[in-house]
Amino acid sequence: MTPWIALPAVLPLLAAAASVLVGRSRTAQRIIGLGTLTALLGLAVRLLIETDRNDVMTTQAGGWVAPLGITFVADRLSAIMLLVAIGMFLAVLVYAIGQGDEEARHVGFHPVYLTLVAGVCMAFLTGDLFNLFVAFEVLLVSSYVLLTLGGRLAQVRAGTTYVVISLLASITFLMSLGLLYRATGTVNLADLPAAMEALDPELRRVFLLLFLGVFGIKAAIFPLFFWLPDSYPNAPTAITAVFAGLLTKVGVYAMIRIQTTIGPDDTVVGTVLLVVAALTMVIGVFGAISQQEIKRILSFHAVSQIGYMVFGLGLLTVAGLAAAILYIAQYIVVKTTLFLTGGLVERASGTGHLDRVDGMLRTRPLLGMLFLLPALSLAGVPPLSGFVGKFALVDAGVSSKSWVLVGVSLAVSIMTLLSMNKIWAGAFMGEPTANAEATSPLPTAMVVATGVLVAVSIGIALGAGPIYAYAERAAETLLPLAGSSAP
């Protein structure tokens, strides 16, 4: 019993309440927000170290025993996701404070942002499926509010689609939970594998597909992605960065959990996942190529890159899973950075539309570097972090002999590079457009937050060896059977 592992879910909720109470003072809200996230970062580091020592740590909230109470469980996968997520939240909050806009205008920004943090942390730490549902709702409701903060027409339109789709997914999730409980008598992730053994294999597969579908909507995988490029770009930049960088990855995390819990050896579903992964990669990147606006291009990439993670999961091997975990960790950083840089470009030139921005490299060379590094990393150019992630995935794919997927993923990388080049050529190269705002300095906090994230992503590339080893240990905990048979 280690009660402190529940803190990442509890602390931001308390801080959100405090943030409402001091709503009149933006300075106090900022101190609470930054302080809480810094404390959480420390906790996450501790969790990362302790889970590596103990494999799995649990605690029961409210003193009720496992199947009835609210169980918090932390293993290596939760710890690494938590650390990356909280680091991201902290950097984006600094960026949002520098940017002002929605953060300065609305009392609600800080409290809702902190509830979002609580929801994400809870999703990573929960030990049963029903609490995963609750965690998803906490983070989704916060995201609804953040997406529509300001109430502009474009936001309301995009927000409506997003809320309806998410609500549909939640209802399906709830219904699947009811059916699962009726069939097995438990929703505890630790009890489920044994309870599922008693079920008919076909029924087990139905449950697996139901849950993968639900989480697939949240992760925006192939047939279920259409809401994402429509809704994300309309939020304030800092919010889009968190959503695209992190929220869809919570969906992928849930997919990994459910697959390893109730179908670790179901190769039929694994093959379905591989096909879906290939389609997600290809369709996403084609969508990105056809767009003309920085945030929308990046949103389609958010879809495309999900395919890589599902690819790693679909292999159902320790190497594949470890590669997927490494990929998620580095990708969250890279994607968030790209959105933040996109926001800086919009801030500097007044628009994110490629037809109307030119020659940023001449006027703002630093911004060019901040974009170039994560962009090349996203495409998987060595020696950046995206290359490390893709290399691990391709390596896992080759050892599982999934040649088609390896081919598709390499081709998609080249197309990713192509569309990144489109932003580069459209916004950074060429003659600077005459623009009054072009000379005003960008807020230091925004640039520093983006710069730190670029440094972190380079750090991931440099420390790839130990991080991959950690991801491999995480994957071995998730797939104990496959782990013992692997050489």
Place this chain on the structure above:
Amino acid sequence: MTTVFAALAGALFATGTYLVLQRELTRILIGLALLSHGANVVLLVAAGEPGRPAFLDGRDDPSAFLDPLPQAFALTAIVITFGVTCFLLALAYRSWVLTQDDTVQDDPEDVRVRQEPDADIERSGADQPTIEAQDR
């Protein structure tokens, strides 16, 4: 009894799905409400056969009691969907204030991509003049 509940849940899901597929926001809203009711009925069925005692008073065998967990699930779910439905209502009202229209709007970028003349070579020959005329 379970059959009745199953049929009820099925009917709720069917009408809910039909309404969600409509274009008017208010209908979508009612559809979502029906769907969530359907999910709650499924949760109630998950509690097992009805008619068993729900309170513990020391006279009956504890193992014969109704499973309370699905009811706790349903209660949580009702609260959550209630909150989200309220939020969606507020959004629908905001949308009405801004546009005086209850239908869900098209994505402007989708419309742009659809109208790009060279997006479809076969159509571009026929459609190009009209789109250019629209631009003018």
